[in-house]
Amino acid sequence: MRTLVIETATAACSVALIDSGRVVARAHEIVGRGHAERLIPMIAALPDGGRADHVLVDVGPGSFTGVRVGIAAARGLALGWGVSVSGYSSLPLVAAAAFRNRPDADPDTYNPDIAVVMEGGHGEVFMQAFSADLSPHADLASLKPDAARVAVGSLPAVGNGLRWLADSSEPDSGVTETLPDAADAILLPAALTALPARPIYGRAPDAKPSLPKPAAIR
Template sequence: MRTLVIETSTAACSVALIEAGAVIASAHEVVGRGHAERLIPMIAELPDGGRAGRILVDCGPGSFTGVRVGIAAARGLAFGWDAEVRGFASLPLVAAAAFTSRPDLSDLAVVLEGGHGEVFMQSFEANPLRATGPFASLRPEAALAALAGRPAFGNGIRHLAPLDPALDLTERLPDAAHAILLADDLTALPARPIYGRAPDAKPKALA
């Protein structure tokens, strides 16, 4: 079955078509906050307009707006194409790509921008890829302590670099094409947002 992958959880916007165990087309752009403007045109530029029997969408954690844009598009296309839609998380996506690029590593951490000066962080082991704990939204100083010297990958590493220049840090943005590296159990989430931190606006207490 052909699969369309949608990834919009960071400043990057990417899409990919996967079929018969191979990526047959993909696109990746750094758009900042322009996901709503670029996502559908990027899908339309894929073979057959990106039409697929299954859609995988990144549910976060990451950009609040970006994640919601991606999920809304996935749900809309799934309805129009009568396709199934499932989700995956941004952190294991980056971890899978990182382990592929650095096969010498047995463990690492993914650190993504979390907003308000915080980062989303989670640690992983390889072979098979698995998280060694839940993800957390942390201040950079707390993330540095939790890192415990492990190599770190992601777009949140810029917050850690000034704290310890000796760290093994690699800038990396999620890429939809790397979803091919994820095992089935990592691509079976419900297509709804994974929020990494509590909302800023608090509901008023009842009188």
């Protein structure tokens, strides 16, 4: 089965075609906020215009606008092609790539776990720690930098939110700034690519519904 993967949850915009467990085509660009303008042309430039039997999309957490752009495109293509659509989360994707890229280490000091720290909003970061099999240590959390620094502790950390953790960003600290890449979806187990195609925001909305005004006393 050929799968089109869409990744727009951060400043990166990337797409990939995966067929029979192999990445057959990919594109990856740093676009900042230009996902809406670049995504469809990137898909169109893939073999067969990106046509696939299934569409897989990053549902977050990440950029509010980026996540929604990706999901809208995924749903639209799936509807037009008459194929299925599902989601995956940016956090285990980044963790999977980090585990793949880890250099050999001294077994006496090697930590088998990784913390993913992704840029959130309003001065917070999304943080979640994973074991090598991508099982999470806990639910993802949106944390202030000080709290995230404590939560990360001595774990190796990756993600695009590390600049918020100033104390963990010193040279030679083992910290690596990383953006998700659609082609890395090939590293995810099936259970992590079967999420509903709807956003994971990772934090409560800023706007709260207004309460009804009490009835006037007559």
